[in-house]
Amino acid sequence: MTELEKHIPDLHVLISTPFHPAYMTAERIKKAKNLKLLLTAGIGSDHIDLHAAAAAGLTVAEVTGSNVVSVAEDELMRILILMRNFVPGHQQVINGEWNVAGIAYRAYDLEGKTIGTMGAGRIGRLLLQRLKPFGCNLLYHDRLQMEPELEKEIGAKHMENLNEMLTKCDVVVINTPLTEKTRGMFNKEMIAKMKRGVLIVNNARAAIMERQAVVEAMESGHIGGYSGDVWDPQPAHKDHPWRYMPNQAMTPHISGTTIDAQIRYAAGTKDMLDKYFKGVDFPVENYIVKDGELASQYK
Numbered sequence: 585m586t587e588l589e590k591h592i593p594d595l596h597v598l599i600s601t602p603f604h605p606a607y608m609t610a611e612r613i614k615k616a617k618n619l620k621l622l623l624t625a626g627i628g629s630d631h632i633d634l635h636a637a638a639a640a641g642l643t644v645a646e647v648t649g650s651n652v653v654s655v656a657e658d659e660l661m662r663i664l665i666l667m668r669n670f671v672p673g674h675q676q677v678i679n680g681e682w683n684v685a686g687i688a689y690r691a692y693d694l695e696g697k698t699i700g701t702m703g704a705g706r707i708g709r710l711l712l713q714r715l716k717p718f719g720c721n722l723l724y725h726d727r728l729q730m731e732p733e734l735e736k737e738i739g740a741k742h743m744e745n746l747n748e749m750l751t752k753c754d755v756v757v758i759n760t761p762l763t764e765k766t767r768g769m770f771n772k773e774m775i776a777k778m779k780r781g782v783l784i785v786n787n788a789r790a791a792i793m794e795r796q797a798v799v800e801a802m803e804s805g806h807i808g809g810y811s812g813d814v815w816d817p818q819p820a821h822k823d824h825p826w827r828y829m830p831n832q833a834m835t836p837h838i839s840g841t842t843i844d845a846q847i848r849y850a851a852g853t854k855d856m857l858d859k860y861f862k863g864v865d866f867p868v869e870n871y872i873v874k875d876g877e878l879a880s881q882y883k
């Protein structure tokens with residue numbers, strides 16, 4: 585029995601981080617007879633069985649917006665790292681090698697490339713804003729279209745049809761939550777629709793990709809590079825195949841955990857706890873489950 589399971593029946597409020605998928609399962613929720621509030625100290629509450637939480641009348645809320653700048657900046661870094669073939673260059677330095685041609689044959693400029701984000705919520709929009717000065721062709725697919733003024737300011741085009749967007753992109757970035765609709769969405773068929781050599785950045789959730797389909801496409805060269813910080817499961821076991829794919833620039837789950845982000849989500853968690861104990865509602869965008877209802881994008 586884990587420490588959490590030992591204390592589950594006594595809990596009124598559980599604060600958790602999004603680092604452990606399948607953390608608050610339906611089974612654990614059933615045992616949590618006194619639980620009222622599940623608070624995610626960060627963003628992304630798919631480690632909680634949201635339907636079970638709704639059925640049990642629990643509130644699930646997160647510190648919305650707390651680390652979106654951190655993740656968007658990190659995504660920009662990953663796009664550049666893949667585009668410039670940075671990791672093997674750095675590896676040469678560590679290995680005592682010097683082979684410019686060995687790197688340059690697959691290094692490109694970002695300028696002029698087509699970049700598409702699936703999901704243009706808080707993180708997706710910040711990424712698009714940061715990409716604007718690079719002179720790329722920016723596309724986004726989201727169930728919601730931005731206001732025309734914002735779209736114009738950001739300089740990105742809404743693509744209603746995801747498949748159509750994918751056929752155009754040199755780089756695809758994933759910025760949607762993990763939901764029943766997005767789980768396993770990037771399977772063999774979907775990946776086959778993308779341009780050969782496409783670069784993929786995914787800091788959203790690993791389970792949006794079909795693990796083996798990514799490995800096979802990386803090995804065949806259909807995906808030219810993959811970078812992200814999210815894994816399924818987490819922590820990734822030593823023989824997780826994404827550790828051994830060619831042309832990957834993976835890290836552990838770090839993009840949203842800069843010191844600045846930690847300060848923001850710690851303060852946000854404290855503020856939400858203060859509100860909760862005073863009986864004050866959270867800002868509406870912080871709720872993932874409220875009064876037995878899931879937030880619209882999770883339905």
Ligand SMILES: NC(=O)c1ccc[n+]([C@@H]2O[C@H](COP(=O)([O-])OP(=O)(O)OC[C@H]3O[C@@H](n4cnc5c(N)ncnc54)[C@H](O)[C@@H]3O)[C@@H](O)[C@H]2O)c1
Nearest residue numbers: 627628703704705706707726727760761765787788840881
């Ligand atoms: N790696 C990290 O450290 C880290 C940190 C923060 C967030 N995240 C992940 O990033 C995700 C996005 O964060 P955010 O703050 O931008 O969230 P957000 O809610 O602001 O944006 C999500 C966007 O996705 C869109 N969307 C949802 N489902 C869709 C679908 N099926 N098809 C098309 N569009 C869809 C929504 O309309 C919304 O615009 C989080 O849910 C979380 O999983 C990861």
